[in-house]
Amino acid sequence: MKRNAIDVSVAIMTHPRRRAEAEALAASRPELDATVVVDPDPEGPGNLHCAAAAWAARRPEATHHLVLQDDCRLSERFTSTVLDFTERYPHQALSLFTYWATGTAAALRTAAAAGCRVAEVRESYFPTVAAILPSHLADGFAEFVSDHEDLPEADDITMGAYLYWRGVKRLAVVPSPVEHTGTVSLAGNDYQGDRESVCFEDDADPAGLTWDAAEPDAISGLDPTRPGQDHGYRAHRNLPTRFFVAPWTHRHGAKALAAIGAEDAEATRDEAIAAFLESAPTASPQQLSSLWLAGFTFGADLTATPVRTYAPEGPRTPNRLPLDAAEAVKLLEEPVLGQSLRTTAKGLGAFADEPADTAALTEFYRAAVASGAAHSRED
Structure with a gap:
């Protein structure tokens, strides 16, 4: 080539x-x-x-x-x-x-x-x-x-x-x-x-x-290969100091919500999981909790966390973050981001004993992102 x-x-x-x-x-x-x-x-x-x-x-x-x-x-x-x-x-x-x-x-x-x-x-x-x-x-x-x-x-x-x-x-x-x-x-x-x-x-x-x-200063994702914990996480980048620190700090479950001032969102999560289980009772509550957490914290970061960008040559293209809640939800319709949500939902679903429907998991994930984007918090 x-x-x-x-x-x-x-x-x-x-x-x-x-x-x-x-x-x-x-x-x-x-x-x-x-x-x-x-x-x-x-x-x-x-x-x-x-x-x-x-x-x-x-x-x-x-x-x-x-x-x-x-x-x-x-x-x-x-x-x-x-x-x-x-x-x-x-x-x-x-x-x-x-x-x-x-x-x-x-x-x-x-x-x-x-x-x-x-x-x-x-x-x-x-x-x-x-x-x-x-x-x-x-x-x-x-x-x-x-x-x-x-x-x-x-x-x-x-x-x-x-x-x-x-x-x-x-x-x-x-x-x-x-x-x-x-x-x-x-x-x-x-x-x-x-x-x-x-x-x-x-x-x-x-x-x-x-x-x-x-x-990005913060990312939200899933690691389903680690048993015995909520697989969803939010990680933030640590600033360098004269002492050694890990470059990223990961928080799972309630600690991830507390990190963004959203402790009260646990009730919203539980309601969303219960509603999903009504139509898909064999779905894994732990996997649903993980997917919801990753989506919620991702949505929250879209509306609150700045992202630095750089270009190898010439001026940088101004990036789009953070957005307001409505713009963040609209962003999920774009091809690359929309497909990345589907692959995440599909991949996580494959870890279940009885895999849930990918389309349903994707909508659950999208709803969690929208909920996080709309969440009012004090930073």
Whole structure:
């Protein structure tokens, strides 16, 4: 893939058991001229050695290198989106896929609300389902792996450590030009449920969103992989001090509502859950509580929490947050944000013993966002 000064080479990393899928992916997009890299240590405990080989497979003259895992589906606009993203952020590590139930997904939902397509990766690992590195970083990762012993066997964890060590900004994009195909995980990640994108590009037109990056001070999301707690949370960014502090503080349940001065909203939550259970008695009250909390706190932030934006070149596009309550509800009709609500509802529903109807869960989530946007509070 080439445009102006950008030249992106492509490798597809795969396990021998899934070589056919990788070759089919490469054949489906001949314009990528992708190299299929088969795991040199297929009996090993992780995919790190395969990833190192894939990152080392950069075409010598390429300015950037893209590595895809074999269980990817590429959007119709994949090539143009990759080149647009890389041209605007040529020195950063770029992730092209974000799982819906991550802090990065929550940041991207807020970015879309602010009118932006880009947000920083929130996790300590770096999502490697589909990622792009500048050439020197791609080459350096293979060297990093060969020079160090006892690295984590999962490539995303080791890549996160490598990029932190190199001081590289890590960015993600919405809508994602890559979707996960839902194949059985060779890395043991099936416990994460429906591992789809927060918003796949073929499902939502990004018209109206800029390529600026958003830096929210607060995000609201869900982590259904953590048992024994309310999965909904609100997190706020901590200011740096001369003492070490975690970059984000997470609050669940009543603590999340207290953080935004909305303790009295618990009664509203209980009423909404009871009404949903009347029509869907097999739905999980804990999941409904989690979804409502994430939606309510997201709505509250849309009307009260500013978001900083930045552009790699030129003036920033003024973002849209905060909004008044009516504007916040109208925002939910936009394609990217609307689709991200549906994927969240669908993904959470997949964790239930008897999954609830996605459309009904989406409306429940939307109503919670509207309730949070309309809530009167004193900050």
